Structure formats: C-alpha cells, structure tokens
Amino acid sequence: MKPGSDTELEKELRPKLLDEFSQHVLTGAMRVVRDEKNPIRLNLFAAAVRELYSHTLHLLAPDERVTKCSWYRLEPGTKGPTRAQRAKFATQGGLSDEFIAEVGVDVEHLHRAAIDAINELNKFTHVRPGVIEPDKGKVESFVSEALSALIGLFESFAECSEEVLHTxxxxxxxxxxxxxxxxxxxxxxxxxxxxxxxxxxxxxxxxxxxxxxxxxxxxxxxxxxxxxxxxxxxxxxxxxxxxxxxxxxxxxxxxxxxxxxxxxxxxxxxxxxxxxx
Structure with a gap:
C-alpha cells in the first residue's frame, strides 16, 4: 500500500458512503494507515473505521424504526437493537422474514462478515502493549478485510432490493x-x-x-x-x-x-x- 495512493477497495467503497462525514472519516483512516512510519497506524485506522461502521448502521437503522418492525425482538442483555438487527433493517426494513425467505434473499453471511470486522476493529482501537501491529503484510490484510466487509454490507442492501423487485x-x-x-x-x-x-x-x-x-x-x-x-x-x-x-x-x-x-x-x-x- 503506497502512501497517498488509492486502493481499489477504497474506490469501490467511496460512492456507497452515505454522507460527507463518512467521506471524511474514510479519508482520515486511509491517510493514517498509509503512514508506514507511524507505529500505531493500524490502531488509529481501526478506531476510525469502527466509528464509520457504527455511524453507517445508525443512519440506516435508527432505534425508533428498527423497534417497530414485526421481526424485532429485544435480545437478552441489551437495551435496544443490536448491530446485527441494524444490518437486517438496513437490508429488509419492515419486510417479514417469511417474505425474505420466499424471494430467496440470503445475505446473512455478508452481515456476519461486517459484524466480525467490527469485533476485530474493537481489538485494536485502544493503544496498549500487545495490540500494536508492526507487520506490514498483516496491516494491509487487516485493512482489506475491514473495507471488504463494509462493502459487503452495502451489497447486501442492493441484493435484497434486486430480489424484491424481481418478485x-x-x-x-x-x-x-x-x-x-x-x-x-x-x-x-x-x-x-x-x-x-x-x-x-x-x-x-x-x-x-x-x-x-x-x-x-x-x-x-x-x-x-x-x-x-x-x-x-x-x-x-x-x-x-x-x-x-x-x-x-x-x-x-x-x-x-x-x-x-x-x-x-x-x-x-x-x-x-x-x-x-
């Protein structure tokens, strides 16, 4: 990953982002992770992109909308919608699970990838001994997986819409x-x-x-x-x-x-x- 160059994943992700704030966060995240002289570049990238995930899910799936869906249930130990439920709402809104199954939409694997990516980002958001990654190859792999999972989340929305329209x-x-x-x-x-x-x-x-x-x-x-x-x-x-x-x-x-x-x-x-x- 050369400093200052755009990756193909970044180019693919940018048009999908929802607002100017998201664009700024992605710009900052990519700029800091390209600074190979910065020993905590992965940590700073992880903190920024975790917030990008969270911001995206909350924009697409506000609490007051998710909780009105017929399929919504309060999960034990939570006070509101989970990340997975927000991703589900962003994909199918209030459409029933029965209808989604009937039209053949199966995007749970994309949702799981996004949630797993958030969990991985969480591990690196706080700078502590043992969570600084010096290996260049591992940094680049981490960045690719995080961006790919977010792209997959957006693709799940498009895939669901396409199947509903076909039906x-x-x-x-x-x-x-x-x-x-x-x-x-x-x-x-x-x-x-x-x-x-x-x-x-x-x-x-x-x-x-x-x-x-x-x-x-x-x-x-x-x-x-x-x-x-x-x-x-x-x-x-x-x-x-x-x-x-x-x-x-x-x-x-x-x-x-x-x-x-x-x-x-x-x-x-x-x-x-x-x-x-």
Whole structure:
C-alpha cells in the first residue's frame, strides 16, 4: 500500500458512503494507515473505521424504526437493537422474514462478515502493549478485510432490493399501466383533442427506500399513445388525424410491507418536450 495512493477497495467503497462525514472519516483512516512510519497506524485506522461502521448502521437503522418492525425482538442483555438487527433493517426494513425467505434473499453471511470486522476493529482501537501491529503484510490484510466487509454490507442492501423487485416486477408493470389508463395525463392531454394509451413500458425500476412500514419505488420508461385531432365523426369523414407517439416517463409509488402489490401514492410525469422541438 503506497502512501497517498488509492486502493481499489477504497474506490469501490467511496460512492456507497452515505454522507460527507463518512467521506471524511474514510479519508482520515486511509491517510493514517498509509503512514508506514507511524507505529500505531493500524490502531488509529481501526478506531476510525469502527466509528464509520457504527455511524453507517445508525443512519440506516435508527432505534425508533428498527423497534417497530414485526421481526424485532429485544435480545437478552441489551437495551435496544443490536448491530446485527441494524444490518437486517438496513437490508429488509419492515419486510417479514417469511417474505425474505420466499424471494430467496440470503445475505446473512455478508452481515456476519461486517459484524466480525467490527469485533476485530474493537481489538485494536485502544493503544496498549500487545495490540500494536508492526507487520506490514498483516496491516494491509487487516485493512482489506475491514473495507471488504463494509462493502459487503452495502451489497447486501442492493441484493435484497434486486430480489424484491424481481418478485414484484409483473405487479409493478400492471400498476404503471393502470395509472396511465385510469388517470388523466396532463402533459399528453394538451397535445391533441383526444388521446389513448397504447402501451406503458417500464425500462427501469428501483427501490429508493424500505422503512418499517413502507417500500418506495421509482420507475422510468416509455409511454406509447395515440393522439387524435378532431372528433370520431370528424375522423370518419376524413377531416381528423391520428398519430402514434412515444414519450419518456418517470413514476413513483409505494406499498405497505404487509401488502406489497397494493400500490398507492402513485405520481408520474411524462416528458413531452421533444414534441415541441
């Protein structure tokens, strides 16, 4: 590990961090551990990264949210959520264990790696005789394992979201179509006398948040419509006109963790700007 150089793990981790404070902590941790002349560089790194883990878990899983989940139980000898429970909440929110098992999400090994890494960090956070590591190879290995485990924790969140989306894909597609069919589309409505929805194609979907009660979704895609100028009788007389056109759209919706296919708070926006261009 050359002083001042970025490691591949650091580059991979940085975009995943949640706030500026986390960026500063990682910068400080990496800067101190690269100082090979500092005999306690591993101890200082361990103290910083342990706080980065803790800060991340508390941001993603505050006590008041974790404790409202149906799966939460107060563990013996504790006064609130454990690290493992925070990691679980950050991954699945209030989704039930039964649903998570049904969709095939298994990220406990990633959680265990993160918790084990925190325990290892704890061993080196206090500078005492016997906890100073002079071996360069062992320092580099320790740093790699600590960063890899934190990356794995973030990956567990993404893996769970991906599996949930895969399970709900058909229901999400139907909800998008229904929203356009049942609701007036102001942006399209002003283009012609009449319009009808031919197809709504969801090209991308993402889970933006999973809370103790709700799953939030964001979609984007293309909306195919038929535009008609003039009335139906005008069209039959040859005085009207029809045209098919596609426009990009974005949509947000949400559902309860207890009724995932019952979507509400559906809000969409269709971009018709290229029509005017």
């Amino acid at each position: 709900l894909q058909d229901a999400i597609d139907r909800a998008a179509v229904e929203a356009f069919v049942l609701e007036t589309i102001p942006e399209v409505d002003e283009l012609a006398t009449h319009h009808s929805v031919e197809e709504a194609y969801v090209e991308d979907m993402a889970i933006t948040a999973v809370t103790e009660t709700t799953v939030h979704f964001k979609l984007s895609g293309s909306l195919s419509v038929e535009l008609q100028w003039g009335s139906n009788s005008d069209w039959r007389r040859g005085d009207g006109a029809k045209m098919r056109q596609s426009f990009p759209f974005e949509m947000t919706m949400q559902s309860s963790v207890d009724a995932l296919t019952n979507f509400d708070e559906v809000v969409f926006q269709v971009d018709t700007s290229r029509w005017y261009q």
